[in-house]
Amino acid sequence: MKNTLPDATPVPSRNSGERAVVGNMATMPERLHCLNRALGAILPQLDQLNLYLNNFPRTFNLYEHYPELEAYSHVIQITSSRDIGDRRDHARFTDALEYGHGHYYVCVDDDIVYPADYIERLAGRSETYHDKVALCVHGYGLWENLQDFTRDRARASRYFHFEHELASDALVDVAGIGTLFCPAELIEEDFSSPPYGFSDLVVAKYLFTRSIPVVAIRRQKSWLNGIPNKSTLYDEARSENNDAKLYARELAGVMNNSSREYCTTLLDLNQAPEEMVRSDTALCLPDDIDRHEIYICISGANCGTTIKAVCIALRKALVNLLSRRVNICFLDDGSHDEIERQIATHAFTHLSRYRISTFRNDVSQGPACSRATLVNEARKKTGRKLFCMLDLDRTVTPVLGRLLHAIVMQGYHQALYSTTGQAPDTIIWWEESSTLMDIKTLRNARNRRGSRSHEGFLDALLDTLPGYCRKELRYKLAAAPSPFHRQQRKLRQVLRGLLGKSRK
Numbered sequence: 001m002k003n004t005l006p007d008a009t010p011v012p013s014r015n016s017g018e019r020a021v022v023g024n025m026a027t028m029p030e031r032l033h034c035l036n037r038a039l040g041a042i043l044p045q046l047d048q049l050n051l052y053l054n055n056f057p058r059t060f061n062l063y064e065h066y067p068e069l070e071a072y073s074h075v076i077q078i079t080s081s082r083d084i085g086d087r088r089d090h091a092r093f094t095d096a097l098e099y100g101h102g103h104y105y106v107c108v109d110d111d112i113v114y115p116a117d118y119i120e121r122l123a124g125r126s127e128t129y130h131d132k133v134a135l136c137v138h139g140y141g142l143w144e145n146l147q148d149f150t151r152d153r154a155r156a157s158r159y160f161h162f163e164h165e166l167a168s169d170a171l172v173d174v175a176g177i178g179t180l181f182c183p184a185e186l187i188e189e190d191f192s193s194p195p196y197g198f199s200d201l202v203v204a205k206y207l208f209t210r211s212i213p214v215v216a217i218r219r220q221k222s223w224l225n226g227i228p229n230k231s232t233l234y235d236e237a238r239s240e241n242n243d244a245k246l247y248a249r250e251l252a253g254v255m256n257n258s259s260r261e262y263c264t265t266l267l268d269l270n271q272a273p274e275e276m277v278r279s280d281t282a283l284c285l286p287d288d289i290d291r292h293e294i295y296i297c298i299s300g301a302n303c304g305t306t307i308k309a310v311c312i313a314l315r316k317a318l319v320n321l322l323s324r325r326v327n328i329c330f331l332d333d334g335s336h337d338e339i340e341r342q343i344a345t346h347a348f349t350h351l352s353r354y355r356i357s358t359f360r361n362d363v364s365q366g367p368a369c370s371r372a373t374l375v376n377e378a379r380k381k382t383g384r385k386l387f388c389m390l391d392l393d394r395t396v397t398p399v400l401g402r403l404l405h406a407i408v409m410q411g412y413h414q415a416l417y418s419t420t421g422q423a424p425d426t427i428i429w430w431e432e433s434s435t436l437m438d439i440k441t442l443r444n445a446r447n448r449r450g451s452r453s454h455e456g457f458l459d460a461l462l463d464t465l466p467g468y469c470r471k472e473l474r475y476k477l478a479a480a481p482s483p484f485h486r487q488q489r490k491l492r493q494v495l496r497g498l499l500g501k502s503r504k
Helices: 029-045 067-072 088-093 118-128 153-157 199-209 233-237 243-255 273-278 307-317 339-350 367-378 399-410 439-449 453-463 467-478 488-501
Strands: 020-027 048-053 076-080 103-107 134-136 170-172 181-183 214-216 292-300 326-333 355-361 384-391 416-418 426-431
Touching (some): 020 029, 020 088, 029 067, 029 118, 048 088, 088 199, 103 118, 153 339, 199 243, 292 307, 292 399, 307 339, 326 339, 339 355, 367 384, 384 399
Parallel strands (some): 134 214, 292 326, 292 384, 326 355
Antiparallel strands (some): 103 181, 170 214, 384 426, 416 426
């Protein structure tokens, strides 16, 4: 069963046409079987294509091999490795220094079929970010204690393949060069020096040292499609001993997630709270804002069949919310189906970008007491906390991360957000008191109220908040609208009320 949070509204594509689009592709004889398909898809969208032929025989003529491409001969500029040397994938940056303001610099692969709206969509997204970021479709983040960037389990929650769906724009560390799109003035190096073969990592380091954010854009599944090949640079990187793995380990150590600190300013789009919640842009919380910690607390019992779906949905919901202060806490409330192992497996696979902790009640204590247990565990650590309570048998929608971001950035210090109805499943509030919740009282409330343990938890929660805001929040809960996921207008009303009446 899904929760009552709405999906994002799509942001339309746009392209002002003020910049010329320059494409750059490197290929080799082994890729001739797919070159025509790749070129046929991308050429109609480009003002110019720099095509670098690596290790082709001197007698090779592109237009003799593919006569249909001669119609684009005025667009294609061919350079041979005989003239510049075999730079492999780095050849795509040979002419980078010739362009600047007035151009978009685009790198494309010879084994990807690009959609007809590829350039239009990316140019529109670049304008959304004020042409201050590098965009990609294929991208991934690096992680602490990285050993093998192609095989480590931590990779699963940070890797966004170009053929897979991405619900919202997401900040990444490394752009897949075959999908790199950025204003040409951001590229001030031609990367002509070896080593070659892993330009994605080399360019990632360049962008990091210049504080340029890298954003993987939102898209549907199979928007881009790969063409099968016997050998790729990725296959080469997966081999046991290669320079790419060593370079990735060193780069991960340098970054250590600190690359996010500069993104807050560059990604500030001056969005109103309602726009922030409905947007699909990448978001970044500054590490020092209110010294906050976000705790997403998930509890339930006998939910073994839903654990994987819950973790995957939560990963999608948080994909565009990046902060080192996000904690995800799971509590198994006395299950009989041994879900503790499943929680560990799926949580650490799909949510490893965040701090994960797991707890277990030997005997079921009920939803209210389980939530209180997680709250009390979190309160053992210092700092202000934003709590989000979820159920282990319900999946969330992508808006959750954006809602948390809006609450943090807008300072709803006494705001309490709660869905209502027969199956309430989401509660979000700022913790303002060091008072621990009385689990015994919650247990008694559960016994008195029967299925109304949700309201019992909210009553105990309100008792921990400052006295001056209890009356107003009690009224808010009593008069809360019916689940408003069906009507976004009600969501805007609730957020506007929180902003106007519940600000500290």
